[in-house]
Amino acid sequence: RKEVEQDPGPFNVPEGATVAFNCTYSNSASQSFFWYRQDCRKEPKLLMSVYSSGNEDGRFTAQLNRASQYISLLIRDSKLSDSATYLCVVKGDNDMRFGAGTRLTVKP
Amino acid sequence: DGGITQSPKYLFRKEGQNVTLSCEQNLNHDAMYWYRQDPGQGLRLIYYSQIVNDFQKGDIAEGYSVSREKKESFPLTVTSAQKNPTAFYLCASTRGGYSPLHFGNGTRLTVT
Numbered sequence: 001r002k003e004v005e006q007d008p009g010p011f012n013v014p015e016g017a018t019v020a021f022n023c024t025y026s027n028s029a030s031q032s033f034f035w036y037r038q039d040c041r042k043e044p045k046l047l048m049s050v051y052s053s054g055n056e057d058g059r060f061t062a063q064l065n066r067a068s069q070y071i072s073l074l075i076r077d078s079k080l081s082d083s084a085t086y087l088c089v090v091k092g093d094n095d096m097r098f099g100a101g102t103r104l105t106v107k108p
Numbered sequence: 109d110g111g112i113t114q115s116p117k118y119l120f121r122k123e124g125q126n127v128t129l130s131c132e133q134n135l136n137h138d139a140m141y142w143y144r145q146d147p148g149q150g151l152r153l154i155y156y157s158q159i160v161n162d163f164q165k166g167d168i169a170e171g172y173s174v175s176r177e178k179k180e181s182f183p184l185t186v187t188s189a190q191k192n193p194t195a196f197y198l199c200a201s202t203r204g205g206y207s208p209l210h211f212g213n214g215t216r217l218t219v220t
Contacts, residue, residue, distance in 0.1 A: 006150075032206040043198055043211040044151070087150065089209070094158055095166065096141060096202070096209055100150035 003027060004090050006099035014107055017078045021102045023088030024070045033064055034089040035073045038101065044087055047073075078106045110135045114199050114212035121193075121219050129184045129215045131199035138204050140182035144168060145196040145214075157182055158204070186217065193219045 006023045013019050025033075033050035048055065050062040050071050061074040071088055085101040112133040121127045133140065139158050143151040153166030157176040171190025176182055182201075186193045196216050200209040 034208050036209075041196075043214050044209075045211070046208045049206070049208060091206075094139070094164070095153060095156055096200075097153060098143070098151040 002100075003092075003097045004088060004099040006088055007102050008100070009102040009104065011102065011104045012107060013078055013104070015078055015080060017106070018074065018076045019078060019104060020075075021073045021086055021088075021104075022070055023072070023090075023099050024068075025090045025097075026069070027090070027092050028066075028069060030069075030090045030092055032091040033062075033071050034091075035060075035062055035071075036087040036089060036098075038085045038087055047086070075104075078104075080106050080108065082106050112199060112201055112210055112212035114197075114215050116215060117213065119215055119217045121217070123219055124188045125219075126185055126187050127193075127217065127219075129186065129197055129199075129217070131182045131184065131212060132180055133182075133201045133210075133212075134180060135201055135203075135210060136179070137201035137210070138179070139202045140176070141200045141202075141209065142166075142172075142174065142182070142184045143198045143200065145198060151198060154184065186219075193217060 035047040036044040037047045038044040050064045054063045059076045063072045087101045088099040115130045141156040142154040155174045157163035173185045198214045199212045
C-alpha cells in the first residue's frame with residue numbers, strides 16, 4: 001500500500017464548478033499536511049497548508065480528518081487558471097511524501 | 109532574494125556516465141530533499157538530509173548518491189547503476205517542523 005494515495009482523476013469541469021480532491025495517508029503518526037499545485041513541466045508550488053481545524057484561502061478549503069487519515073481540498077467557482085495537477089503532501093517524522101497527483105482541467 | 113537554485117536546467121548524458129546535479133539554497137534551511145518525477149507520475153523521494161553530514165535513503169535510492177558537506181548544498185549523483193535515469197529531478201528544502209517544502213526549478217536529465 002502506498003503511503004499517500006490520491007484520487008487518480010483526471011477531473012474535467014466547467015468554469016464555475018465546485019470540485020473536491022481527497023488524499024489518504026497510511027502513517028498515523030504523520031505530523032503535517034499540505035496541498036501543492038504543479039503546472040506542466042514546472043516545479044510544485046505550495047497552495048496551502050492543512051490544519052486540524054480546517055482552513056480556507058479564498059476559493060480553496062482544506063480539511064484534515066486524522067481519525068480516518070485523509071485530507072481534502074475543495075475548490076469553489078473554478079477558474080480556467082485552476083487547471084493544473086494538485087498534489088497532497090504528508091510529513092512523517094522527517095520525510096515528506098507526495099501523492100501521485102490529480103489532474104484538473106477547467107473548461108470554458 | 110532567498111531561494112533554491114538547481115543547475116543545470118537541462119542535462120544530457122551518455123549511458124554509463126555518472127552525472128551530478130547541483131542544488132544550492134540560501135534560505136538557511138536545515139532539511140533538504142531530492143525527488144524524481146517521471147512523466148504523468150507523482151514525486152518519489154530519493155534521499156533527504158536533516159543536518160550537515162547526515163542523510164537518509166528515500167524510497168528509490170538505488171543508483172543514486174548524495175553528500176551534505178555544507179548546509180547550503182545537497183548535490184545528487186546519478187550513477188551508471190541507475191537503470192532508468194531519464195527523469196525530472198527536483199530539489200527542495202524546509203525549515204523543518206511544520207513548515208512546507210520550497211522547491212528549486214528542477215533539472216531535466218536525459219540519458220541516451
